Amino acid sequence: MIHSFLMIGQSNMAGRGYAKEVPLIFDEHIKMLRNGLWQIMSEPINFDRPSSGVGLASSFAASWRKDHQQDEIGLIPCADGGTSLDDWAVGSTLFENALSQARLAQRTSEIKGILWHQGESDCSPEKAEQYQEKFSKIINALRQELNIPEAPLIIGGLGDYLPNGLFGQYFMHYSFVNRELEDFAQSNENCYFVSAKGLTANPDGVHFNAHSQRLLGIRYYCAYRDLKHLPNSNVNENDILNEIYNRPYTKTERLKLLEHEFAVGNIEGKDYLMQLKAIGQE
Incomplete structure (x- = not known):
């Protein structure tokens, strides 16, 4: 049985990190939902915009796998950039889509948690004042509809860099x-808060950069694993990330990566067959 996690919120949950800035995370036992079916995870996991990139879910899943080496994890991407709490209200298109995707996932997995990151679109004193009331309705309805009353909900804080970026005037009240x-x-x-302290942004000053997304995913996992709030950074998060990056690929993973390189035109057919044969003879 796949252990699945619902990803909801706005762009910093979907991910806007630049893939060129960080090593690949690839694991045949980390899956993502596509067209109702499970595929091996590749980034961007949450393709809500052409600018989608590295998010927190990949390092969350890789951290989970370190502690569950015999099991599979599945990611259910439903986040959408630029969305407010009102866009996620019960009965809205985004809410119904998340329900639909989660129900498809429940056919072949058990939802073990909800990952939420949102708030940049609600950065005003007036909207912040209503945040908890609106958010509570969304989460309670999701739990009821999906029958997951005790699944941990992990929510992340907004980046401290927000007021100092290109669009800082919009985030003065973050x-x-x-x-x-x-x-x-x-x-x-069954709800745990994860701080974004010390994390940094892309040049836009709005979105976490790729390395910070990797660290944030590890923080989310530590909060999930320990069922504790994480008000400060995890002191060994860089060590965990290095372990993830240095994990050797399995034979199946190397074959899948080779197949991808050939499919997207990065290697010639002759080289593909030669490397394929070499891996097969190991």
Whole structure:
């Protein structure tokens, strides 16, 4: 049985990190939902925009795999960039899509948790004041509809860099949202808050860069594993990330990566057959 996780929120959950900036994460036992079926994970996992890139879910899943080496994990991508809490209201298109995708996943997996990152679109004192009430309705409805009342919900804080970026004037009150997110996690069962302290952004000053997304995913997993809030960075997160990057590929994984390189035109047919034969003879 696949252990699956629902990914919801806006662009920093979908991921906008530049893939060229970080090593690949590839594991035949990490799956993602595509057209209702499980495929081996590749980034971008959550292709909501042409600018989609590295998100937190890949390192979350890779961290999970370190502790569950005999099991498979599945990611259910439903995040959508630029969306507010109102866009995620019960009955909205995004809410219904998440329900639909999660129900498809439940045919062949068990949903073990919900990963949420959102708030940049609600960075005003007025919207922040209503955040917990609106968010509670969304999460309670999801839990009820999917019959996952005790599945841990992991929510991440907004980056401290937001007021200093290109669009900083729109995020002057980001700390109000962080306060509401943390308060929500503290006051609701099966909910844990993860800080974004120390993480950095792409040049746009809005989206976590690829390395920070990797670290954030590890933080999400540590909160999930320990069922504890993570108000500060995890002191060994870089060590965990290095372990993930240095994990040797299995034979199946090497064959899949070779197949991909041939399919996208990065190697010639003769070289593909030669390498294919070499791997097959090992």
